[in-house]
Amino acid sequence: MMLTRVAWLLVAVWLLSIVFGWELLQRGVNTSYILSAVFLAASVGMGIYLGYKWQALTKTERWGIILSLPIWLLLAYLFYR
DSSP states (O other), X not given: OHHHHHHHHHHHHHHHHHHHHHHHHHTTOOOHHHHHHHHHHHHHHHHHHHHHSTXXXXXXXXXXXXXXXXXXXXXXXXXXX
């Protein structure tokens, strides 16, 4: 249940970053670093959550988080580059 809340929180952060990023982009601000920081924060947050709740998570949930971390980091790198 907690993992679902964390996933929805990350989706909300991602959507808010896109909405506010679009507004900043229209004003002439380069938002790639902001989005990169959001994705990096998401990956760090998921890593901390994984370390904190390791025993309480099922094997499937652990693998889901472990496999999502490189995707968050790849997104952060793509926006940083």
